Amino acid sequence: xxxxxxxxxxxxxxxxxxxxxxxxxxxxxxxxxxxxxxxxxxxxxxxxxxxxxxxxxxxxxxxxxxxxxxx
Amino acid sequence: xxxxxxxxxxxxxxxxxxxxxxxxxxxxxxxxxxxxxxxxxxxxxxxxxxxxxxxxxxxxxxxxxxxxxxxxxxxxxxxxxxxxxxxxxxxxxxxxxxxxxxxxxxxxxxxxxxxxxxxxxxxxxxxxxxxxxxxxxxxxxxxxxxxxxxxxxxxxxxxxxxxxxxxxxxxxxxxxxxxxxxxxxxxxxxxxxxxxxxxxxxxxxxxxxxxxxxxxxxxxxxxxxxxxxxxxxxxxxxxxxxxxxxxxxxxxxxxxxxxxxxxxxxxxxxxxx
Numbered sequence: 001x002x003x004x005x006x007x008x009x010x011x012x013x014x015x016x017x018x019x020x021x022x023x024x025x026x027x028x029x030x031x032x033x034x035x036x037x038x039x040x041x042x043x044x045x046x047x048x049x050x051x052x053x054x055x056x057x058x059x060x061x062x063x064x065x066x067x068x069x070x071x
Numbered sequence: 072x073x074x075x076x077x078x079x080x081x082x083x084x085x086x087x088x089x090x091x092x093x094x095x096x097x098x099x100x101x102x103x104x105x106x107x108x109x110x111x112x113x114x115x116x117x118x119x120x121x122x123x124x125x126x127x128x129x130x131x132x133x134x135x136x137x138x139x140x141x142x143x144x145x146x147x148x149x150x151x152x153x154x155x156x157x158x159x160x161x162x163x164x165x166x167x168x169x170x171x172x173x174x175x176x177x178x179x180x181x182x183x184x185x186x187x188x189x190x191x192x193x194x195x196x197x198x199x200x201x202x203x204x205x206x207x208x209x210x211x212x213x214x215x216x217x218x219x220x221x222x223x224x225x226x227x228x229x230x231x232x233x234x235x236x237x238x239x240x241x242x243x244x245x246x247x248x249x250x251x252x253x254x255x256x257x258x259x260x261x262x263x264x265x266x267x268x269x270x271x272x273x274x275x276x277x278x279x280x281x282x283x284x285x286x287x288x289x290x291x292x293x294x295x296x297x298x299x300x301x302x303x304x305x306x307x308x309x310x311x312x313x314x315x316x317x318x319x320x321x322x323x324x325x326x327x328x329x330x331x332x333x334x335x336x337x338x339x340x341x342x343x344x
Contacts, residue, residue, distance in 0.1 A: 001169050001196040002189075006162035009194065011136075015167070016197040018135035019128060023199065028127050035120035036285035036309050037200040047195040055176045055189075058244065062180045065247050069239055070183045071151075 001047075012044050106138040111167045114153025114174065117144045120285050124200055125169050138164065149237055150174035151186065158192045169199065173241045181239040203284040203309075204242060204302040206233075206249070206316070207291065211275030217299040217319040220279070224255050232258035233279040234268040242281040245302055249281075249316075272296045284309060 001019060003012055020041030022028055032039050042050075113125045122144060129140035145153035150170055157168040175193075179185040187193075206217070212227075214220045224231040235242040238261045250257055260277065262268045265286035271277035273295050280287075284298070284307060291298045291310075300316045301307045307315075 001167060001199055002157070002175070002193040003164075003168070003196060004157055004160040004162050004166060005192050005194060007164065007194045008162070011164045012194050012196045014136055015132075018132055019197045019199060021135065022128060022131040025131070028131065031127060032120075032124060032200055033309075035123050036283075036288055037120050037124060037202055038308065039200050040198045042198040044195040044197065047198050048190075050172065050198060051176060051189055051195070054172060055180075058176060059180060061244055061248060062177065065244060067181055067239055067243070068183050069181050071186060 009044070016042070016044050106133065106136075107165065109138045109140050109165055109167055111140055111142045111169055112153050112157050113142060113144050113169050114146065114148075114150040114156075115144065115171075116146050120202065121169070121171065128169070128199075140167075149178070149240065151178060154178070154187055158187045162194075167196070168193065171202075172198075177239065177241065177244075203307050204245060204281060205284045205287055205298045205307075205310075205313075206300045206302070207272065207280050207282070207287045207296050207298045209272040209275055209278050209296060210294075212278045214299065215297060217314065217316075220299050221253060221255070223278075224253070224257065227278075228256065230278060231255070232260050232277065233281055234260045234262050234271065234277045235280070236262055236265045236268060236282050236286075242283075246281050269296065 001015065003015075023032075023039040023041040029039050111125050111129055113122055115121050122142065125142040129142050133139050145156050151174075154168065154170060154174060157166055160166040175189045179187060179189060206220070208214050208220055212220075212223055214223050233246050235246060237243075238259075243259065243261070246257070246259055257279070262271075265280075265282045268277065268280045268282060269287065269290055272280055273290070281302075284301060287296060287298055288309060290296045298310060298313050300319055301310060301313055302316050304317050305315055306313065306318075
């Protein structure tokens, strides 16, 4: 979950905490599990870290494939 | 993420809630919401699992953040259209993007001229849920597990093709990695979505596919196609009997929940961290 650049970090934190709380509720977990989703929930910092780790992991692989789309 | 019957289920769900809760003539089912409106932009089709996640958030967020929420599915371009719609939106809490992790890190890598920079154009909020990818096979090739699949590919190199729902995605690159790790060559066939892939697997026109667990689990349980491996580092809680790629052929992998996606990857053992 993301906000456009320039958004208030306070709103991001509030939203993040609210989403994490919702994702812990049994009724929500049950619905998500039914469509094969595993609820996670995290802080904004964790999402930043995950994005960096994912980018570092996939960058060399994508580069090695040589795949590009023209836009 | 593309599901066909989900839309119908959602409508049924609404109808059911209408019948049990709201009274005519109140019109469409809406929860009492207050506060300014925030749009959740989701760049994939309504009715899929990600859309369902967005709708759960829209339902439960209002009392926690004092805003009301609606979900808008902005499809097409493998996520690009929705992401572009949020990029440059007013930073006034009226627009939120929920998308898969891979769209945020892969699209800028594969686009000739990246149309967004995840770190610069967006403020991170939260990882929401993880989903998994699988390797599944057609019943026509008579393979029941991953080791048998590897043997089949070796014995049938000319027939060894795998379908992915679109190119430039995790499924595409996972297939490529699998070829590297196994030292085998396969032909990648790019489809438009998972539904025609499942049809071709069932009809014996395609031997192998790499796609999401949610798109394949129903047919797997029904015995139509067989999931031979899940791509995460561990077994899926939804398929405890199916090994992960990490267990198979010493392929190491890692995964992590992101926006509403994950990083399921096969990784050559030489690159293991």
